[in-house]
Amino acid sequence: MTQAVLKKQERVSLALRELFRKYGYAPYKMNKFEAYDLYVANKDFLVSDGIITFNDTDGKLLALKPDVTLSIIKNATDGETSKVFYNENVYRISGETKQYKEIMQVGLERIGDTDVYALYETVYLAAQSLQAISENFVLDVSHLGILSALFEEIGAGERFNGKIMRLLAQKNAHGISEICKEYAILEKQKDKLFTIVRTYGDIQTVLKTLAPLCESKAMQEAYNELSAVCGLLLKTELAEKIRLDFSVVHNMNYYNGFVFKGFVEGIGEGVLSGGQYDRLMARMNRKAGGIGFAVYLDLLEGFGECKSGFDVDALVLYDDATDLKTLAQTVNSFIADGKSVNALKSQGKIRCKELVDLTGGGK
Amino acid sequence: MINIALPKGRLGEKVYQKLKNAGYACPSIEENNRKLIFENEETGVRYFWVKPSDVSIYVERGAADIGVCGKDILAEYMPDVYELLDLKTGVCRMAVAAKKEFYDNGERTLKVATKFVNVAKAYYAKKGRQIDVIKLNGSIEIAPILGLSDVIVDIVETGTTLKENDLEVKETIFPISARLIANKASFKFKTKEIETLTDRLLQQLD
Numbered sequence: 247m248t249q250a251v252l253k254k255q256e257r258v259s260l261a262l263r264e265l266f267r268k269y270g271y272a273p274y275k276m277n278k279f280e281a282y283d284l285y286v287a288n289k290d291f292l293v294s295d296g297i298i299t300f301n302d303t304d305g306k307l308l309a310l311k312p313d314v315t316l317s318i319i320k321n322a323t324d325g326e327t328s329k330v331f332y333n334e335n336v337y338r339i340s341g342e343t344k345q346y347k348e349i350m351q352v353g354l355e356r357i358g359d360t361d362v363y364a365l366y367e368t369v370y371l372a373a374q375s376l377q378a379i380s381e382n383f384v385l386d387v388s389h390l391g392i393l394s395a396l397f398e399e400i401g402a403g404e405r406f407n408g409k410i411m412r413l414l415a416q417k418n419a420h421g422i423s424e425i426c427k428e429y430a431i432l433e434k435q436k437d438k439l440f441t442i443v444r445t446y447g448d449i450q451t452v453l454k455t456l457a458p459l460c461e462s463k464a465m466q467e468a469y470n471e472l473s474a475v476c477g478l479l480l481k482t483e484l485a486e487k488i489r490l491d492f493s494v495v496h497n498m499n500y501y502n503g504f505v506f507k508g509f510v511e512g513i514g515e516g517v518l519s520g521g522q523y524d525r526l527m528a529r530m531n532r533k534a535g536g537i538g539f540a541v542y543l544d545l546l547e548g549f550g551e552c553k554s555g556f557d558v559d560a561l562v563l564y565d566d567a568t569d570l571k572t573l574a575q576t577v578n579s580f581i582a583d584g585k586s587v588n589a590l591k592s593q594g595k596i597r598c599k600e601l602v603d604l605t606g607g608g609k
Numbered sequence: 610m611i612n613i614a615l616p617k618g619r620l621g622e623k624v625y626q627k628l629k630n631a632g633y634a635c636p637s638i639e640e641n642n643r644k645l646i647f648e649n650e651e652t653g654v655r656y657f658w659v660k661p662s663d664v665s666i667y668v669e670r671g672a673a674d675i676g677v678c679g680k681d682i683l684a685e686y687m688p689d690v691y692e693l694l695d696l697k698t699g700v701c702r703m704a705v706a707a708k709k710e711f712y713d714n715g716e717r718t719l720k721v722a723t724k725f726v727n728v729a730k731a732y733y734a735k736k737g738r739q740i741d742v743i744k745l746n747g748s749i750e751i752a753p754i755l756g757l758s759d760v761i762v763d764i765v766e767t768g769t770t771l772k773e774n775d776l777e778v779k780e781t782i783f784p785i786s787a788r789l790i791a792n793k794a795s796f797k798f799k800t801k802e803i804e805t806l807t808d809r810l811l812q813q814l815d
Contacts, residue, residue, distance in 0.1 A: 382798070384797040384798070386797070415689075416690070416691055416692040417691040417692070417693060417796075418691075418692040418693075420694070420695040421692065447800075489797075493691070493793075509793070509794040509797045509798075510794075511794075511797075511798045513671070513794060514669070514670045514671015514672070514792055514794050514795070515670070515671065515689075515793075515794060516793065516794065
């Protein structure tokens with residue numbers, strides 16, 4: 247009964263909080279407001295540009311929090327591993343229509359060591375989180391270390407790298423070909439970029455295709471890390487639903503290493519997004535690594551809920567002539583049977599499975 | 610079943626022919642009627658016609674799995690979609706045009722009339738040129754003639770309209786052609802179907 251009352255979003259939120267607790271994550275509660283400075287210094291890290299701001303009584307500029315990760319990092323203690331999860335509303339201005347949006351997010355952050363086990367555990371938790379939403383899911387995983395090592399090898403500069411990242415995100419092979427021509431990239435390196443944009447799918451096949459590409463030391467190191475984490479993931483029951491795909495790209499000024507994005511069949515956008523943000527930690531003068539992800543619960547609105555076509559199981563109609571004791575008994579008997587009931591003087595627009603008319607004394 | 614959003618008009622019809630030749634025919638779409646959605650269970654496709662500038666919205670939000678959309682729309686709205694193929698059709702360019710005698714000496718804010726506000730802003734921001742964007746929804750060419758703007762940023766195909774109105778292209782911003790785009794989530798769950806369609810369509814382009 248309790249589960250039935252909950253909406254899909256609430257059920258998922260509950261399941262995720264339970265899951266995160268099992269893995270030793272502690273709840274994190276934060277303020278609705280933060281100083282605007284925190285966000286403005288890391289504006290590109292935020293998913294949306296729009297931040298809702300206002301002045302406090304001293305004239306200081308505050309923001310309705312558009313993001314949770316930055317606050318968690320700010321409050322983390324150096325030298326300690328902190329594992330927290332949150333269930334918070336964030337506030338953003340939506341792109342085209344410029345409307346204010348309140349978005350319900352559940353997520354976790356792990357700040358401290360990001361060794362192979364920590365990376366594996368976070369990716370596995372992301373996959374389990376998607377499973378809590380639906381059995382039909384895909385978690386796309388990528389490793390930015392491989393891309394940055396390849397960019398170093400190519401050595402064509404920041405502008406080139408930025409363009410390629412955008413094209414990788416679009417799986418845009420013809421675009422990559424044009425840019426490589428424009429920058430006169432060597433055939434061998436162009437082929438590597440092509441392999442990366444065209445290779446996606448199950449873990450083992452992609453790792454096999456990727457191996458011969460990793461010639462430089464940096465690329466090999468990234469590959470070894472990816473392959474070590476994948477080795478652990480392959481032992482899990484969700485391995486089949488975890489795919490390697492280099493079209494998952496997050497801003498390299500903040501993210502490095504593992505990045506991932508989760509999709510559920512029937513929802514047109516990614517419902518989970520996360521990654522390793524050691525570079526953001528460094529920018530915020532933190533001497534530790536960090537990895538985390540968020541699940542966008544607002545996208546689950548109406549997902550997987552079958553509409554019953556009825557507002558209540560039973561509707562009891564009464565008027566001034568109705569015996570109130572009979573009315574109360576009738577209502578309570580429905581409740582005792584585990585049904586929902588509404589007692590009203592007129593039906594209005596209410597849709598019910600059963601109608602009990604006690605008007606005019608119930609005759 | 611793959612849901613395909615096609616842009617209303619000549620470009621959409623041209624691409625449908627290519628899809629038909631690639632084995633994705635849908636006889637009901639060729640009938641002259643007012644229906645909006647056309648389905649062929651045998652070939653596993655459902656087509657629908659939408660306004661060209663809306664194709665990317667249908668695809669980005671997952672109402673369509675794939676769609677056909679000009680590079681101009683992709684550059685203007687930057688939808689979060691996969692761009693799987695350059696269909697090499699509907700070829701034209703995004704350009705800056707003005708009256709033949711116009712010369713931009715950079716002394717004052719440049720007045721730019723356009724439908725493509727984001728493209729214009731990005732182009733002039735890169736050049737460090739201050740502009741005043743005037744958003745118009747059609748008949749852009751008339752703006753410089755009536756003195757509403759100094760230049761226009763618009764799609765130029767043959768240049769005939771410009772020539773007839775005493776205007777000329779001053780700079781080309783980027784080339785345009787139709788692209789096959791896909792919703793990112795749909796691609797995950799219909800990978801094989803979308804890959805097959807892309808490969809078959811690619812063969813039609815050669």
